Amino acid sequence: ETGVTQTPRHLVMGMTNKKSLKCEQHLGHNAMYWYKQSAKKPLELMFVYSLEERVENNSVPSRFSPECPNSSHLFLHLHTLQPEDSALYLCASSQTESYNEQFFGPGTRLTVL
């Protein structure tokens, strides 16, 4: 148990659906991250939030929309996804945006039909 929780753990959605992934950290950290992990590919950083402000957006398609209402919660809103978006989506947090140790949640396994 790393202190970072993610819901749901599994999600199956059609290409026309809208869904949201939720991440919550109980560690008092100020930075939160979304990563995408596809089969046989390295972990890809999607978004970085520091003190609730987005500081990094790694050329992620607009069908992925992050939201960070406070330093403990992070959402990833999904709409009109493609089958190639099927992956494990991991949330992480760290004390500051210092790129030292990051704490990861268990991930949401997303399948887009």
Added chain:
Amino acid sequence: SQQGEEDPQALSIQEGENATMNCSYKTSINNLQWYRQNSGRGLVHLILIRSNEREKHSGRLRVTLDTSKKSSSLLITASRAADTASYFCATVTGSARQLTFGSGTQLTVLP
């Protein structure tokens, strides 16, 4: 672009043996980190080594860093079946301001 490359991609050993995994990277780093991931789960931080350090230990883990060769190794001594997982190196560079992960080594420890 990918910064860290782990080698080998897969490693299978008997319980009690040592496991060594290597990571090579391309550009100068601030620090290098190793993470473990059990199947379908999140990553767990194992150890961080800074660019001015050459070796660090944590329990049964030993990490070395050779900045001249742009490489690092992770040694797990006296392996256990519970060490079965994927192991990733991740680098932090001053300009990139992010953790860049390699593709990982899948370690299987047979009982």
